[in-house]
Amino acid sequence: MKSFTYERPSTPAEAAAAVGRTPEAKFIAGGTNLLDLMKLQIETPRHLVDVNGLGLDTVEPTDDGGLRIGALVRNTDLAAHPRVRKDYGVLARALLAGASGQLRNKATTAGNLLQRTRCPYFYDTAQACNKRQPGSGCSALDGVSRQLAVIGGSDACIATHPGDMAVAMRVLDATVETVDGVGAARTIPIAEFHRLPGDDPARDTNLQPGELITAVTLPKPVAGTHIYRKVRDRASYAYALVSVAAILSKDGSGHVAFGGVAHKPWRVEAAEADLPKGAKAVTQQVFADAKPTHENAYKLTLAERTLGAALNQARV
Amino acid sequence: MVGAIAPAAAARTDEPVLVKVTFTVNGQRRDLELDTRTSLLDATREHLHLTGSKKGCDHGQCGACTMIVDGRRINACLTLAIMHQGAEITTIEGLGGPDNLHPMQAAFVKHDGYQCGYCTPGQICSGVAVLEEIKAGIPSHVTANLEATPQITEAEIRERMSGNICRCGAYSNIVEAMTEVAGARA
Numbered sequence: 001m002k003s004f005t006y007e008r009p010s011t012p013a014e015a016a017a018a019v020g021r022t023p024e025a026k027f028i029a030g031g032t033n034l035l036d037l038m039k040l041q042i043e044t045p046r047h048l049v050d051v052n053g054l055g056l057d058t059v060e061p062t063d064d065g066g067l068r069i070g071a072l073v074r075n076t077d078l079a080a081h082p083r084v085r086k087d088y089g090v091l092a093r094a095l096l097a098g099a100s101g102q103l104r105n106k107a108t109t110a111g112n113l114l115q116r117t118r119c120p121y122f123y124d125t126a127q128a129c130n131k132r133q134p135g136s137g138c139s140a141l142d143g144v145s146r147q148l149a150v151i152g153g154s155d156a157c158i159a160t161h162p163g164d165m166a167v168a169m170r171v172l173d174a175t176v177e178t179v180d181g182v183g184a185a186r187t188i189p190i191a192e193f194h195r196l197p198g199d200d201p202a203r204d205t206n207l208q209p210g211e212l213i214t215a216v217t218l219p220k221p222v223a224g225t226h227i228y229r230k231v232r233d234r235a236s237y238a239y240a241l242v243s244v245a246a247i248l249s250k251d252g253s254g255h256v257a258f259g260g261v262a263h264k265p266w267r268v269e270a271a272e273a274d275l276p277k278g279a280k281a282v283t284q285q286v287f288a289d290a291k292p293t294h295e296n297a298y299k300l301t302l303a304e305r306t307l308g309a310a311l312n313q314a315r316v
Numbered sequence: 317m318v319g320a321i322a323p324a325a326a327a328r329t330d331e332p333v334l335v336k337v338t339f340t341v342n343g344q345r346r347d348l349e350l351d352t353r354t355s356l357l358d359a360t361r362e363h364l365h366l367t368g369s370k371k372g373c374d375h376g377q378c379g380a381c382t383m384i385v386d387g388r389r390i391n392a393c394l395t396l397a398i399m400h401q402g403a404e405i406t407t408i409e410g411l412g413g414p415d416n417l418h419p420m421q422a423a424f425v426k427h428d429g430y431q432c433g434y435c436t437p438g439q440i441c442s443g444v445a446v447l448e449e450i451k452a453g454i455p456s457h458v459t460a461n462l463e464a465t466p467q468i469t470e471a472e473i474r475e476r477m478s479g480n481i482c483r484c485g486a487y488s489n490i491v492e493a494m495t496e497v498a499g500a501r502a
Contacts, residue, residue, distance in 0.1 A: 001332070004352055028399070032394045076388075092455065096455060101449065102376070103394075235478075236457065236475050
């Protein structure tokens with residue numbers, strides 16, 4: 001690990017200002033992903049701004065019947081929150097499907113949104129990776145791509161967003177709240193929070209340098225069966241090959257987002273009208289522009305079948 | 317600013333940066349001055365010579381380093397020691413020793429919950445915390461009804477212990493040990 005300096009401010013504006021004014025500075029919250037990457041020298045910040053003293057750790061009802069989740073609410077606490085379990089089951093399920101108990105105790109809401117890809121070429125510093133080292137190329141395109149993106153990728157990058165929580169937040173139409181170094185707040189719809197790689201895969205999100213997430217807001221609950229189905233190589237503690245976050249009525253109508261398939265949670269709202277017709281009618285539209293590799297074309301079949309299983313689950 | 321930690325100069329440096337931190341380990345107050353890079357695991361093993369907690373993968377994948385910090389189990393390898401100013405930390409040494417075994421330690425011995433023993437301190441710290449998590453009503457991936465109180469079942473124990481790897485494969489005996497401790501407590 002490279003050496004770094006450290007500070008622990010006490011307000012969000014101070015924290016954002018500290019990262020804004022310090023070259024190569026990063027926020028650290030739970031640290032479970034950042035420290036992993038720092039040990040491998042994939043991330044080499046010169047300065048860490050510890051945001052654990054900022055508060056931002058409560059879940060509060062909003063005036064319009066929704067929920068405002070502080071950036072530092074731990075994954076364990078969010079999944080266990082009575083309102084989340086009752087009204088946003090898809091979010092509780094997604095959180096509980098991710099990582100391990102130890103990691104969920106540390107990992108935060110904001111940090112989970114910002115976790116980086118687990119593409120093996122991003123992690124292997126001896127390989128070309130445009131996300132880790134812009135301009136170096138992408139070893140994944142002709143490499144081991146079984147776990148990588150089938151849609152929304154580019155000639156520069158086919159990495160996936162690795163998280164589960166964000167997929168649930170996408171189907172819930174969450175909004176990300178931020179503050180920047182001069183104290184200006186803004187909100188970003190979750191659909192616009194994560195980027196597609198394009199020709200600049202080093203940037204995972206549309207956050208500006210020094211911009212700090214303060215909360216994630218959920219609109220009022222959506223009725224229906226809340227489902228998160230995650231297909232992975234082992235029964236627990238593994239990344240999704242494909243996941244489905246869905247809120248469905250008995251007739252199949254509702255909303256669905258897919259994880260494990262793209263650089264961001266993947267949702268095509270226009271296809272949702274066809275949910276009552278069955279999984280195939282939907283996935284044909286959702287994945288119409290898919291460009292799978294020879295190793296990950298199976299994900300298209302898997303996505304259809306996983307959605308089919310979710311539709312069956314909602315009918316019961 | 318919070319605590320005694322001051323921002324160091326922002327100038328680019330490859331020199332080690334030392335920061336003071338105070339926390340409680342197994343009931344004893346400890347004052348340390350550490351390189352900012354020091355993990356909580358390295359602080360306890362290398363600086364405090366509490367070598368019960370083990371370093372397996374050093375990347376949060378194996379669970380051998382599991383400690384209980386402020387009542388919660390965490391991977392001590394994936395957290396910086398200096399981020400734990402004022403924390404209450406319990407390692408395997410704090411749960412019990414040869415003459416005063418914690419019930420979970422005694423149950424692991426009775427049920428043969430280990431072979432080589434390398435993962436065992438992490439398994440035991442995790443096991444103690446898992447039973448507390450179930451008691452606190454925290455659901456898991458295998459909890460059928462999110463709104464019901466989770467029960468202590470084999471499926472719940474297996475899922476919740478999935479962050480602790482045992483390459484000897486003592487899993488079934490670990491489940492038996494935890495089940496016995498849970499039952500004795502109920």
